[in-house]
Each structure stands twice: as C-alpha cells, then as structure tokens.
Amino acid sequence: MTVQTLHVALNERSYPIYIGGDLSLAEYLLPHIAGHQVMIVSNTVVAPLYLARYRDVLNEAGKTVAECILPDGESYKTLESLNLIFDALMSNRFNRDCTILALGGGVVGDMAGFAAASFQRGVHFVQVPTTLLSQVDSSVGGKTGVNHPLGKNMIGAFKQPKAVLADMMLLGSLPDRELSAGLAEVIKYALIGDEDFLVWLETHMTELVARNPAKLAEAVYRSCAHKARIVAADEHEMGERALLNLGHTFGHAIESYMGYGQWLHGEAVAVGMLMAADLSARLGWIKAHDVVRVRNILRDANLPVNVPDIAPDDFLTLMGQDKKVLEGRLRLVLLKRIGEGVITREFDLQLLMQTLGNKTPGVEVI
Ligand SMILES: NC(=O)c1ccc[n+]([C@@H]2O[C@H](COP(=O)([O-])OP(=O)(O)OC[C@H]3O[C@@H](n4cnc5c(N)ncnc54)[C@H](O)[C@@H]3O)[C@@H](O)[C@H]2O)c1
Numbered sequence: 001m002t003v004q005t006l007h008v009a010l011n012e013r014s015y016p017i018y019i020g021g022d023l024s025l026a027e028y029l030l031p032h033i034a035g036h037q038v039m040i041v042s043n044t045v046v047a048p049l050y051l052a053r054y055r056d057v058l059n060e061a062g063k064t065v066a067e068c069i070l071p072d073g074e075s076y077k078t079l080e081s082l083n084l085i086f087d088a089l090m091s092n093r094f095n096r097d098c099t100i101l102a103l104g105g106g107v108v109g110d111m112a113g114f115a116a117a118s119f120q121r122g123v124h125f126v127q128v129p130t131t132l133l134s135q136v137d138s139s140v141g142g143k144t145g146v147n148h149p150l151g152k153n154m155i156g157a158f159k160q161p162k163a164v165l166a167d168m169m170l171l172g173s174l175p176d177r178e179l180s181a182g183l184a185e186v187i188k189y190a191l192i193g194d195e196d197f198l199v200w201l202e203t204h205m206t207e208l209v210a211r212n213p214a215k216l217a218e219a220v221y222r223s224c225a226h227k228a229r230i231v232a233a234d235e236h237e238m239g240e241r242a243l244l245n246l247g248h249t250f251g252h253a254i255e256s257y258m259g260y261g262q263w264l265h266g267e268a269v270a271v272g273m274l275m276a277a278d279l280s281a282r283l284g285w286i287k288a289h290d291v292v293r294v295r296n297i298l299r300d301a302n303l304p305v306n307v308p309d310i311a312p313d314d315f316l317t318l319m320g321q322d323k324k325v326l327e328g329r330l331r332l333v334l335l336k337r338i339g340e341g342v343i344t345r346e347f348d349l350q351l352l353m354q355t356l357g358n359k360t361p362g363v364e365v366i
C-alpha cells in the first residue's frame, strides 16, 4: 500500500499525517522523535500486541525508552490515570526534551497528549493511533484531556502532535464493534461538509465493514483531509471547528448518563447525529427522508440507531454541561441540509424536547 501524506498547516506547529500499511518506523517515526528519551504510553490491550516493535526500533536508534501501560477503557480516562503517566515520567527522570509517544486508541491518545501538554509545561508528542476512530479523528487536531464524572473531556488542553502515523496494519486486531464506532466519526465528516463522501460511503459501506484495506485507507485519508483543513482554519474552536461536534452534545450526554464505557464514544455520537438530524427535520431544514438516510447509513455501519431510555429532562440537564454552552445558552450542531452542518442556538426548546423524547429517530414520520 502506498503511503499517503497529509499536512495539518499550523505554521510552526504544522505536522504530517502518514497513512499507509506497515509504515517504516525508520522513515516515518524516527525523524519526529526529539531528544533521547521516549515514553511510550499505551494500555493493557494494545501494548502486548504492538509495543515491542516500537520499543525495539527506538532502542536501536539509541533512544532511552520507558513505558507507561494504562488500564484499558473509557472509564479510566481520568486524572488518576493521567497521574500514572506523570509518575512514570518522574521516576524515569525524564527531561523537558523528551517525547511522549501515544500508542493506542483515542483514550490513550487524549491522555498521553494531555500529559505532553502539561509535563514540565509541555514536551514533544507523537501519535500512533491504533483504532479506526483515533486514525480518522482523535489523533489529529490536538484536543487532549480526561473526563470528569459530570462531563466528558472537561479537563484538558490543546496540544498538537509532531506527527501522526495511521498504520492500517494495526487495525487487523480491532474488534468489529470498535471498527463500527470509528465509522461513526467518518460518517460525521460526510454529514457536516461532503455529500459526495456520503454517497461514496453509501456505496462502499459493505466493503468498509468487511475491512477492505484500500477502502479503509481511503476513508481514513478523506476523513483526515477534512479534519486537517478544519483544524488549520480554526485550531482552538472559535468557530467552524465546532462542526466536528455534530452529534456530540447528545452523544456526550449519553456516554456520561450510561456510565463511561457502556456506550462507546462512536456509538453515542452515531445516535447523537441521528438526533441532530431529527431536530433539523423538526426545524424544517431537512426532510424526513434525509433523517431516514442518516439512520440507514448508521445502521449499515452496524451502529446503534435507537436512543437509550433517558428522560428528556435528564438529557437536557446533561447537555447543559457541553463546552459549546456560552453565556448559559446551549449551541448545537445541526444540519441545514445533508452535507452542510451549522452551529446554532436558534432552535425552539419545545422541538428539542420532542427530539429528546423520540427514541426511534428516522422511523417516526415528523
Ligand atoms: N481528541 C479528539 O479530537 C477526539 C476525537 C474523537 C474521540 N476522542 C476520544 O477518543 C476516545 C475514543 O477512542 P477509541 O474509540 O479509539 O477508544 P479506545 O481508545 O477506548 O479504544 C477502543 C478499544 O480498542 C482497544 N484497541 C485499541 N487499538 C486496538 C487494536 N489495534 N487492536 C485491538 N484492540 C485495540 C482499546 O484497548 C479499547 O479497548 C473517547 O474518549 C473520545 O472522547 C477524542
């Protein structure tokens, strides 16, 4: 598989995204490792599968390598786990010119990135995403952080990596449910800004679910191209970047209500995007058949399409924790049409409550 390279253009903080299969670490990793000390942050599932290869290449290049193996899962995306990284950095006497290498999915990447943002006020950081979700989304753009029991990703920082290595080979061991969770964020890019991509996804979803390597690489490339462009235009989410939050205000509420890790992030976002489509239809911006279209592409990706049993009032309270709330007012990402997201506070509360009460969006005719 040929290696494709994208660039996140952020002046002195610009970096490449390499997308390929069995990426050469000498060629694509080593040039981005600053200093002599490398802390590989991974977890108990990924480390036994892949860590040795990275450690060996780094050792052979003369680097001093230490490891921090975190417990696995969203429920461990906490300040306590973050402290394990700081403990490892301190006990191994790591200096300010070290590099933290994140080897794992979005949970590992978000925590390793936050550690890189804050250890000695900032050290180098490289992302090796090992899930589809982290390859198409979380490894790019520099949002890092941990959850608070009352809200997702509430504590964190922006910290751009020096490079992202999206290696399709790593996806071979990924469980089917996790692959589908990654497809949710892929579908997101299509819904907010690229109807042609949605048509492509509708055409090729069977191959994507069956893990056709060329189709997966194309989905990663097209997704990262969208993310790289949006992040370059609005690194700190002052405007357009909030479009990447389609489905997330609903989805984050589902994740925290159900208990972190019960619903995967991608699953919660999938249902959240369907709820956003439902509300957009209630506002008259899209048609009922557009909502059915969103439901169908999510269903074809083996994602959930029914809303969990959360009372509308509880849902609304949790949504109020969202980072897009400004001056106490909720902002949502909705759809003006399929392929055009919009960030808005112009929605009727009654219509939102109807959406929160509809457990089967795209089935009931609006
Ligand atoms: N920073 C961002 O911009 C951003 C974007 C999207 C999501 N996120 C965050 O990312 C997290 C979700 O990431 P995720 O979906 O990668 O979940 P994850 O990191 O929990 O990984 C999913 C599961 O797959 C396992 N795994 C990872 N790679 C594997 C592999 N190659 N083979 C077998 N098993 C593997 C993990 O150990 C875990 O059990 C959430 O916390 C979400 O909030 C952040």
Ligand SMILES: O=C(O)C(=O)C[C@@H](O)[C@H](O)[C@H](O)COP(=O)(O)O
Pocket: 137, 141, 143, 152, 153, 185, 237, 241, 242, 244, 245, 248, 323
């Ligand atoms: O990169 C972004 O910007 C995103 O919003 C990507 C999302 O998929 C991701 O889940 C992000 O972590 C959510 O951000 P948050 O600011 O709502 O926590």
Ligand SMILES: [Zn+2]
Pocket: 137, 185, 248, 265, 269
């Ligand atoms: Zn997300």
